[in-house]
Amino acid sequence: MIKIVKYILLDILRNKIVLAYTIFLFAITFCVFSLEDNAEKGLLTLLNLILFIVPLVSIIFSTIYIYNSSEFIELLVSQPIKRKSIWLSLFTGLAGALSLAFIIGAGIPLLIYVRSVTGLMMIVNGVLISVIFASLAMVAAVRTRDKAKGIGFSILLWLFFSLVYDGLVLFLLFQFSDYPLEKAMIIISALNPIDLGRILILLKMDVSALMGYTGAVFKEFYGTEKGLFVSFSVMILWILLPLLYSLRKFNRKDL
Amino acid sequence: MKKASWILCCGILYSTTLNAKTIKVGPHQEIADITTGLQKLSNGDTLIAEGGTYHEKNLVVDKSIVLIGINHPVLDGENKYENISVKADWVTVDGFTINNSGISSTVDYAGLKIYNRHNVTIRNNIFNDCFFGIYSQNCTNCTIKNNQLSAHQVQEQRSGNGIHCWKCDTMQIIGNTISGHRDGIYFEFVTHSIIWRNLSNGNLRYGLHFMFSSHDTYAVNIFENNGAGVSVMFSNHVHMFHNSFRENWGDGSYGLLLKEISDSYIDGNIFERNTSGIFMEGGSRIEMYKNTFRGNGWALKIQASCMDIKLKNNNFLGNTFDVGTNGSLVLNTFDYNYWDKYEGYDLNKDKIGDVPYRPVSMYSMIVEKNPPAMMLFHSLITTLLDKSEKVIPSLTPENLKDNHPLMKPLQL
Numbered sequence: 001m002i003k004i005v006k007y008i009l010l011d012i013l014r015n016k017i018v019l020a021y022t023i024f025l026f027a028i029t030f031c032v033f034s035l036e037d038n039a040e041k042g043l044l045t046l047l048n049l050i051l052f053i054v055p056l057v058s059i060i061f062s063t064i065y066i067y068n069s070s071e072f073i074e075l076l077v078s079q080p081i082k083r084k085s086i087w088l089s090l091f092t093g094l095a096g097a098l099s100l101a102f103i104i105g106a107g108i109p110l111l112i113y114v115r116s117v118t119g120l121m122m123i124v125n126g127v128l129i130s131v132i133f134a135s136l137a138m139v140a141a142v143r144t145r146d147k148a149k150g151i152g153f154s155i156l157l158w159l160f161f162s163l164v165y166d167g168l169v170l171f172l173l174f175q176f177s178d179y180p181l182e183k184a185m186i187i188i189s190a191l192n193p194i195d196l197g198r199i200l201i202l203l204k205m206d207v208s209a210l211m212g213y214t215g216a217v218f219k220e221f222y223g224t225e226k227g228l229f230v231s232f233s234v235m236i237l238w239i240l241l242p243l244l245y246s247l248r249k250f251n252r253k254d255l
Numbered sequence: 256m257k258k259a260s261w262i263l264c265c266g267i268l269y270s271t272t273l274n275a276k277t278i279k280v281g282p283h284q285e286i287a288d289i290t291t292g293l294q295k296l297s298n299g300d301t302l303i304a305e306g307g308t309y310h311e312k313n314l315v316v317d318k319s320i321v322l323i324g325i326n327h328p329v330l331d332g333e334n335k336y337e338n339i340s341v342k343a344d345w346v347t348v349d350g351f352t353i354n355n356s357g358i359s360s361t362v363d364y365a366g367l368k369i370y371n372r373h374n375v376t377i378r379n380n381i382f383n384d385c386f387f388g389i390y391s392q393n394c395t396n397c398t399i400k401n402n403q404l405s406a407h408q409v410q411e412q413r414s415g416n417g418i419h420c421w422k423c424d425t426m427q428i429i430g431n432t433i434s435g436h437r438d439g440i441y442f443e444f445v446t447h448s449i450i451w452r453n454l455s456n457g458n459l460r461y462g463l464h465f466m467f468s469s470h471d472t473y474a475v476n477i478f479e480n481n482g483a484g485v486s487v488m489f490s491n492h493v494h495m496f497h498n499s500f501r502e503n504w505g506d507g508s509y510g511l512l513l514k515e516i517s518d519s520y521i522d523g524n525i526f527e528r529n530t531s532g533i534f535m536e537g538g539s540r541i542e543m544y545k546n547t548f549r550g551n552g553w554a555l556k557i558q559a560s561c562m563d564i565k566l567k568n569n570n571f572l573g574n575t576f577d578v579g580t581n582g583s584l585v586l587n588t589f590d591y592n593y594w595d596k597y598e599g600y601d602l603n604k605d606k607i608g609d610v611p612y613r614p615v616s617m618y619s620m621i622v623e624k625n626p627p628a629m630m631l632f633h634s635l636i637t638t639l640l641d642k643s644e645k646v647i648p649s650l651t652p653e654n655l656k657d658n659h660p661l662m663k664p665l666q667l
Binding site for chain 1: 530573575621622624627629635638
């Protein structure tokens, strides 16, 4: 399995797109911090960029890569290797490469400019979100043989998590505005990895004071060690559940 | 004749000063404590205290005398007594260090308390760890100048106000530094007074707390990093000029909280890095010119209960939200302000934008109506909503707009 992971990782790293993605992240992060004299403002700008670009690139690149290596997968399946280890090494390779790209591209400038818990939180969340969306890409890719359909589905997934979900939340908030929803919001925020990542980072910043009572409720939960443990467990679940689902599908799939 | 009477006047004054006694007290003098010294004095005399520590318990000044401390002699209240009680008019207390007044939840102990007097001057003193610092009740025309007050209590109940004025008139609070008290400066029922060039920072509750006080001016003060900022309530004819309200950051913290204020002027102030620069409720006939709002969460929260507020020539720079409000009724005017978020154009180059600016964003309206929506703070959808609302306003108040937004920030 390690051999396959190594091969896939090298193949992805040789791919120009990941290299371009790394440089792009690096350039943007550096630009943001050198344009803004205030590190906190830079972090806010970066937060919006990371929550927008990282999931998009992760999910689309992973989906396309899996489709492109379908012949390679077929070749491996004909060998005496378990399907499980093929699929998992494919995921490990993708997640590893994307995380590496994020750590080099955004992590290094972040560590240079913001040596604080907030910066660290941003790096951890960025990596987690990269991995989560790679895992979601596995689901998108395993569902159909049609490449166009697969990519379409992965774009839909991204759109759902970054936009539609928040729209639905807003709709629900207004429908149930007569009820105290602060506590419910904690659960709702955990159901979307992008929201969860955003709130975890925001709570570490000064701007969290603007969030008023809702922010205080969030802080009371996510600010504690238990809350942090729960939220990272939820993130790990977001990686594992789609991955296991796609693995099940892949095991039974007629290639 | 007029000249002659003038000379006579001067002559009388001169002769009275000649008659006035001066007594020195101190560890190396004949008289070692101030209380004994005071007994030997009559109105108009001067007592000079040399450096050292005095345990006077409660020093009652009941004659019109001048008390001068050389090298800041220490009056220690031993956490039990009120250090100085001023119970005469025309008293001056100059250059003392006043430490450790009593702390009580039933008696308002103070480092120095003025009881129902006029023309008292308190200047150049240092107050350390007093419950109340300088407490004046029912006083007229007193000057509190160049004092330094600091306390280090953590709980609000164990801490009094730095400069506390209750039911006073024509007070002058000038050049004092106050930190670590409950409220830096506290005004209740105080009229025709001025608060000028004070620095109030790191107080537990408010930097300045101002209630039922009309016809007052506060100018060129700095209020910084106080628990809840500055609050001005239930007053009219208040003038606030060239003050700085800075770094009041946290839940329920405001740069300036205005409640039920009318006929007032707020000019030339700087509001920097506060959660809310100004929070205004129930205000009327307030004119705000040439203020700068920089880096606040909300620059201005103006509730729909306010009317006839005029905002003109203010700078709004780098605030998360410019203006927040809670209703669609707008009885206030915004004109000729500079907004850094303005995206309009200026075809005729008169430095005034051709399209109106709407300072209330869609998202800030949503949050006002539905606070849990703060969960979506800084998310993609709120940015998109704000953009679309800018094009076709629907939820934001129709009339809350600046018809003449400036293209360039004012030099203030």
